[in-house]
Amino acid sequence: MKTYSIALIPGDGIGKDVTAAAWAVLQAAASKHNFNLEGTTFPWSCEHYKQTGAMMPEDGIETLRTFDAIYLGAVGWPAEVPDAVSLHGLLLPIRKAFIQYANIRPHRLLPGITGPLRAQGFDILCIRENTEGEYSGAGGRVHSGTSDEIAVETAIFTRKGVERIVRFGFDRARARRGKLASVTKSNAQKYTMVFWDEVTRDVAREYPDVEVSHYHIDAMAARMVMAPESLDVVVASNLFGDILTDLGAAIQGGLGFAASANINPDRTAPSMFEPVHGSAPDIAHLNIANPIAAIWSGAMMLEHLGEADASRDVMGAIEAITARGIGTAPGKDRTGVITDAVLAAMV
Numbered sequence: 146m147k148t149y150s151i152a153l154i155p156g157d158g159i160g161k162d163v164t165a166a167a168w169a170v171l172q173a174a175a176s177k178h179n180f181n182l183e184g185t186t187f188p189w190s191c192e193h194y195k196q197t198g199a200m201m202p203e204d205g206i207e208t209l210r211t212f213d214a215i216y217l218g219a220v221g222w223p224a225e226v227p228d229a230v231s232l233h234g235l236l237l238p239i240r241k242a243f244i245q246y247a248n249i250r251p252h253r254l255l256p257g258i259t260g261p262l263r264a265q266g267f268d269i270l271c272i273r274e275n276t277e278g279e280y281s282g283a284g285g286r287v288h289s290g291t292s293d294e295i296a297v298e299t300a301i302f303t304r305k306g307v308e309r310i311v312r313f314g315f316d317r318a319r320a321r322r323g324k325l326a327s328v329t330k331s332n333a334q335k336y337t338m339v340f341w342d343e344v345t346r347d348v349a350r351e352y353p354d355v356e357v358s359h360y361h362i363d364a365m366a367a368r369m370v371m372a373p374e375s376l377d378v379v380v381a382s383n384l385f386g387d388i389l390t391d392l393g394a395a396i397q398g399g400l401g402f403a404a405s406a407n408i409n410p411d412r413t414a415p416s417m418f419e420p421v422h423g424s425a426p427d428i429a430h431l432n433i434a435n436p437i438a439a440i441w442s443g444a445m446m447l448e449h450l451g452e453a454d455a456s457r458d459v460m461g462a463i464e465a466i467t468a469r470g471i472g473t474a475p476g477k478d479r480t481g482v483i484t485d486a487v488l489a490a491m492v
């Protein structure tokens with residue numbers, strides 16, 4: 146029987162609850178489909194930071210490298226540890242070290258969910274560049290605290306980086322409905338974004354079967370609200386993708402339903418799967434976190450591992466329970482009730 150080794154990082158707050166929920170469902174899927182998921186839990190979190198002074202040990206990245214995939218709940222406890230510390234101490238180093246350059250987030254309404262839009266029949270896959278661009282971290286400040294203070298932050302776009310994310314987008318579009326929307330702001334940003342457009346046009350020649358459209362970020366934001374059903378795969382830079390995927394989460398009914406994967410498409414290192422939401426300190430001890438986003442992220446992990454049937458089974462179970470009105474609104478059902486319903490629907 147095939148065995149996959151999974152590094153589990155539940156993290157902080159509701160990260161722990163939703164990881165436990167997703168893991169129970171993934172285990173059920175594994176036994177139904179005849180494979181093993183061997184989980185190793187790491188306590189890396191803000192609590193760990195308070196105890197040790199680091200979000201993860203120095204050899205954390207090397208430890209994770211040996212796993213087939215990483216599953217993360219959420220990290221962050223802003224009352225005690227600054228967000229910049231928790232983000233830069235764990236999540237970002239993992240994404241960068243393992244070259245998880247494609248951050249993918251599906252945006253569609255599950256059955257039984259009423260989103261904020263009139264449009265119901267949309268199914269968008271947002272692909273965000275995850276390692277460079279506006280979040281490269283290149284910059285600095287001088288004359289701090291004076292009236293002459295200057296802050297600069299440089300967006301770095303490499304041909305390699307743009308080409309690979311755009312190509313990933315084309316591949317996904319080819320496997321879906323054959324439409325790719327590339328998002329830039331090349332009317333205003335005449336170097337990096339014009340470059341992105343050029344690279345997209347170059348790569349497009351290899352995919353004559355995929356229909357490509359080019360949008361500016363502002364127009365895309367409007368389109369995701371006004372005509373989301375016209376979109377299939379959307380590919381964007383780190384910053385633009387970050388913003389669009391929050392919009393995507395909103396139109397699909399909220400953070401309780403927003404799943405994500407940080408993919409290393411070349412499979413030279415493990416990919417990481419996590420719900421989009423954070424640790425939600427405001428509801429952390431109430432057992433009302435919706436685990437659906439986390440379970441959906443787990444289904445994405447199964448698909449990445451090559452267990453497509455098990456993945457489809459998990460998604461089918463999620464859809465079966467939301468269609469019955471379970472877990473469809475924030476705080477409506479407790480975490481355990483939603484998890485048990487998914488488990489029951491899997492049988």
Ligand SMILES: NC(=O)c1ccc[n+]([C@@H]2O[C@H](COP(=O)([O-])OP(=O)(O)OC[C@H]3O[C@@H](n4cnc5c(N)ncnc54)[C@H](O)[C@@H]3O)[C@@H](O)[C@H]2O)c1
Nearest residue numbers: 219220221222223228400401421422423424425428434435
């Ligand atoms: N990937 C990550 O680990 C990640 C992502 C985002 C935020 N964070 C961190 O999480 C902490 C809290 O951030 P925030 O409050 O801005 O964002 P958040 O996503 O934790 O919460 C935003 C709001 O959505 C609600 N919510 C989120 N997920 C929910 C769920 N599954 N079910 C029901 N309600 C849910 C919360 O109760 C809160 O009102 C911060 O430290 C932040 O840095 C981590």
